[in-house]
Amino acid sequence: MSAEDTLLYLDGVSVSFDGFRALNNLSLTMMPGEMRAIIGPNGAGKTTMMDVITGKTRPDHGTILFEGETDLTKLREAGIANLGIGRKFQRPTVFEPHTVWDNLELALKAPRRPLNTLTYAIGRDDRARIEEILDITRLSPKRERLAGSLSHGEKQWLEIGMLLAQDPKLLLVDEPVAGMTDAETEQTARLLCDIAGKHSVIVVEHDMSFVRALGVKVTVLAEGSVLAEGSLDSVSANQQVIDVYLGR
Ligand code: ADP
Numbered sequence: 001m002s003a004e005d006t007l008l009y010l011d012g013v014s015v016s017f018d019g020f021r022a023l024n025n026l027s028l029t030m031m032p033g034e035m036r037a038i039i040g041p042n043g044a045g046k047t048t049m050m051d052v053i054t055g056k057t058r059p060d061h062g063t064i065l066f067e068g069e070t071d072l073t074k075l076r077e078a079g080i081a082n083l084g085i086g087r088k089f090q091r092p093t094v095f096e097p098h099t100v101w102d103n104l105e106l107a108l109k110a111p112r113r114p115l116n117t118l119t120y121a122i123g124r125d126d127r128a129r130i131e132e133i134l135d136i137t138r139l140s141p142k143r144e145r146l147a148g149s150l151s152h153g154e155k156q157w158l159e160i161g162m163l164l165a166q167d168p169k170l171l172l173v174d175e176p177v178a179g180m181t182d183a184e185t186e187q188t189a190r191l192l193c194d195i196a197g198k199h200s201v202i203v204v205e206h207d208m209s210f211v212r213a214l215g216v217k218v219t220v221l222a223e224g225s226v227l228a229e230g231s232l233d234s235v236s237a238n239q240q241v242i243d244v245y246l247g248r
Contacts, residue, residue: 004068007032007170007200008053013062014224015048022048023059024224030170035196037211037232038204040221041245046204049221050172053202054087055080067169086168090175092155096148100139100158103147104130107162129165136194137161138187153184157191170200177210189213208232208246220245 003009008030015023023045030036038046051057052064055077064072072080081087095103108126134140137157142150147158156176163171173192177185189210192201196216205211211218211232218235220228222244228235235241 002068003029003065006030006068007034007066008202009063009065009068010049010053011063013049013052013059013064015045015052015057015059021224023052026062026221026225028219028226030200030202032169033197033200035192035201035203035214035216037214037216037218038202038221039206039208039211039218039235039245040227044221044245045224046221047174048224050087050174050202050204053080053172054085084167084169085172086163086166086170087172088156088159088163088174088176090178092152092159094147094150094155094158094162097146099144099146100134100150101130101143103158104133104161104165107165110166133161133164136164137191151184153180153188156180156184156188160191160195164195164199168199170202171195173201173203175205176203177205177207185210186213 006029010026010028013023013026014021026045026049038049040046048057052059053072055072055075059073066072066083066085070083095106105126108129134143137160139154139157139161142154147155150158177188180188185207192203192214195201203214217230218232219226220235220241227244228238228241236246
């Protein structure tokens with residue numbers, strides 16, 4: 001496999017904060033359409049990894065290529081988002097005083113368009129896409145509800161829906177099931193599995209039953225680099241992974 005075939009290619013990425021290495025020679029590749037779970041102890045560098053991919057933090061060293069050629073280390077956050085890299089932080093950020101439908105409509109119309117074009121009436125294709133996203137996120141019955149009145153889980157799905165409205169090539173999702181009920185967690189796994197393939201997804205998560213439900217390749221980070229990679233069963237049997245994370 002060469003870097004050209006990859007969607008995301010990190011090689012030898014290092015980041016230091018006041019001499020402390022948050023990322024230490026991190027290398028990771030993702031193929032188009034792939035979903036990957038990232039696990040590891042607190043302080044392993046998971047958030048910093050998302051920060052360097054999305055341009056929030058600039059690495060001191062290393063290569064980060066998107067679609068095999070675009071050097072993300074040369075771009076700012078807005079430029080990276082514009083390439084089709086969406087990020088969902090842990091807490092839901094939806095426009096609470098507006099309805100589910102309006103949140104999706106805003107997300108659909110907003111990206112990559114100058115503000116003065118946002119007054120265009122919504123067209124039939126846009127409506128169809130919003131209906132599609134309402135179906136995928138199972139929020140169709142809630143379309144007229146104010147986002148602020150949704151449950152925690154529903155807000156998370158709405159925000160994922162808003163990111164989908166921007167048609168991302170890669171979605172970075174940080175601990176999506178924190179604070180969710182078991183039923184909501186199951187539904188979130190289904191949702192992410194439904195969108196993987198069309199969109200690539202990186203999910204950072206501590207909930208191992210959720211990671212198991214995703215059924216995807218797992219990368220274990222520790223001390224800023226990759227400790228192990230493979231199926232959840234194979235990394236769970238790795239003694240180093242047990243020592244630094246799973247056995248704790
Ligand atoms: P994780 O998300 O896996 O818990 P982080 O990427 O948040 O890990 O942090 C990795 C390490 O880098 C931690 O020790 C953290 O304290 C440190 N770190 C992260 N961001 C900063 C920062 N802005 N300034 C100083 N230290 C930081």
